[in-house]
Amino acid sequence: MRRGLREEGYHILSTDSGNRGLELLATNSVQVVVADQRMPEMAGIEFLRQVKELHPNTVRLVLSGFTELESMTEAVSAGAIYKTLHKPWDDDRLREHLREAFLFHEVLIQPRAAQRQFCVP
Incomplete structure (x- = not known):
């Protein structure tokens, strides 16, 4: 992602880790916060729910390589996630989503908003 x-x-x-x-x-x-759905200690959706509670003015995206439609839909509906990105990602598409x-x-x-930075646990 950095590259x-x-x-x-x-x-x-x-x-x-989360x-x-x-x-x-x-x-x-x-x-902007981008989290992988599969990470140590907690799932990306759980991490982003905590981020929403602690830092409500962030835009939260999740990367998912597998389909968990029900939990993803619920998280989007609850406002924990702005957008779901699918792995493997295309760099051009990722740049577009981040913009x-x-x-x-x-x-x-x-x-x-000041400097553009984001977090990837």
């Missing part, structure tokens, strides 16, 4: 996005100018914060992702979010201003997420954040959530 595919290196020329986009994003400041990417990444960790190897709990460390929550720690990063507690100490950094992040507009949309940042635009959504800038226009509808925080019109005066």
